[in-house]
Amino acid sequence: MDIIPEQQPYIQEINADWYEGKVTEVSMLRLDAVHHQVSGNKWYKLKYNVEYCRSHGIGTILTFGGAYSNHLAATAAMANISGLKSIGVIKGTYAEKELTPTLRFCRDNGMELVFVTHEDYARKYDEDWLRYLSARFNYPMIIPEGGANEYGRKGAREIAELIPERFTHVAVSVGTGTTLTGIVDNVGGDVRVLGFAPMKGGKYLQNEISKYVPAMNFTIYDDWHFGGFGKHTAELVVFMNQFYLENNIPLDMVYTAKMMYGLQTRILAGGYEKASKILCLHTGGLQGNVSIKDKLIY
Numbered sequence: 645m646d647i648i649p650e651q652q653p654y655i656q657e658i659n660a661d662w663y664e665g666k667v668t669e670v671s672m673l674r675l676d677a678v679h680h681q682v683s684g685n686k687w688y689k690l691k692y693n694v695e696y697c698r699s700h701g702i703g704t705i706l707t708f709g710g711a712y713s714n715h716l717a718a719t720a721a722m723a724n725i726s727g728l729k730s731i732g733v734i735k736g737t738y739a740e741k742e743l744t745p746t747l748r749f750c751r752d753n754g755m756e757l758v759f760v761t762h763e764d765y766a767r768k769y770d771e772d773w774l775r776y777l778s779a780r781f782n783y784p785m786i787i788p789e790g791g792a793n794e795y796g797r798k799g800a801r802e803i804a805e806l807i808p809e810r811f812t813h814v815a816v817s818v819g820t821g822t823t824l825t826g827i828v829d830n831v832g833g834d835v836r837v838l839g840f841a842p843m844k845g846g847k848y849l850q851n852e853i854s855k856y857v858p859a860m861n862f863t864i865y866d867d868w869h870f871g872g873f874g875k876h877t878a879e880l881v882v883f884m885n886q887f888y889l890e891n892n893i894p895l896d897m898v899y900t901a902k903m904m905y906g907l908q909t910r911i912l913a914g915g916y917e918k919a920s921k922i923l924c925l926h927t928g929g930l931q932g933n934v935s936i937k938d939k940l941i942y
C-alpha cells in the first residue's frame with residue numbers, strides 16, 4: 645500500500661498590499677494541504693521512514709517528543725494509516741486527566757505512550773539507552789526526535805522539487821533543521837534559503853546544519869521567538885488573525901506564524917532586493933493551535 649497524499653501541495657500568492665514596492669512576489673507553498681493529520685513537512689520526513697520499515701519487515705516505529713509535539717502526532721497518525729504500531733517516548737509524566745490534546749490524539753491513533761523523566765529524556769541520543777529501548781520494545785525502527793534522520797532529510801529533499809524556478813528565496817521554519825537541510829541540498833544553487841527559528845538561541849542551528857549542507861546557501865534568524873519555543877504574545881495572535889483575514893491561510897502558533905512575522909519584518913525593513921520572489925513554506929502543524937483556539941478567528 646502506498647501512502648497517498650490527500651491533496652497535492654499548491655502555491656498561493658500572499659496579498660500584496662504590504663509588500664508592494666518592497667519585493668516582487670511573496671507566495672506560500674501549502675504543504676499543510678497534504679494530509680489533515682500528517683500535515684506539512686512531517687509527511688515528507690516520515691515517508692521514507694515508513695518505507696524503510698516496510699522493506700525491512702519492521703512493524704513498529706518508536707520516536708520521541710514533548711507533550712505538544714507535532715512530530716509525535718504526525719508519527720502516530722502516519723503509523724496508523726500505514727498499519728504500523730507506534731511507541732512515543734514522552735518527555736515528562738502525565739496522568740490520564742492531564743493528557744494534552746496532542747497526547748490524546750496520539751493515543752487515539754494507537755500510539756503507546758511511554759512517559760519518562762526529563763533526565764531520561766535527555767539521553768535520547770545515548771546509545772546505551774537506545775539499545776535498552778530497542779530491546780525492551782522488540783527492536784522497532786527508532787526515529788530521533790523531530791524525525792531528524794537520513795530518511796527525514798531524503799523526504800525533505802522532495803519538497804525542493806515543488807519549488808518553481810522563478811523564486812529567489814525560500815523561507816522555512818526550523819526546528820531540528822531536517823526540512824531546511826533537505827531543501828538546501830536539492831534546490832537550485834542561487835536560491836537563498838531563510839530559516840526562521842522559533843526558539844531562543846536558535847542561531848546554533850547555523851553550525852549544526854552546516855554539517856550537511858554549505859553554510860553560505862542558508863541563513864538562520866532567531867529574533868522572532870516571542871518568548872521561546874511554544875510561547876506566544878498577544879501581538880503574535882493579532883498577526884495570525886490578520887494574516888488569516890487577508891489570505892485565508894491559518895498559520896500555526898509554534899512555527900509558521902513566527903516565520904511569517906519575521907519575514908514580514910525583514911521585508912518591510914528593506915532586507916531584500918525589489919526583484920526578489922520569496923516562497924514561504926507552510927509546514928503544517930495546525931494541531932498545535934488548540935491551546936489558543938479561543939483567541940483565534942479560525
Ligand SMILES: *Cc1c(COP(=O)(O)O)cnc(C)c1O
Nearest residue numbers: 714819820821822823899927929
Ligand atoms: C516540525 C515542524 C517544523 C520543524 O521542522 P524541522 O525539520 O525539524 O526543522 C517546522 N514547522 C512546523 C509546522 C513543524 O511542525
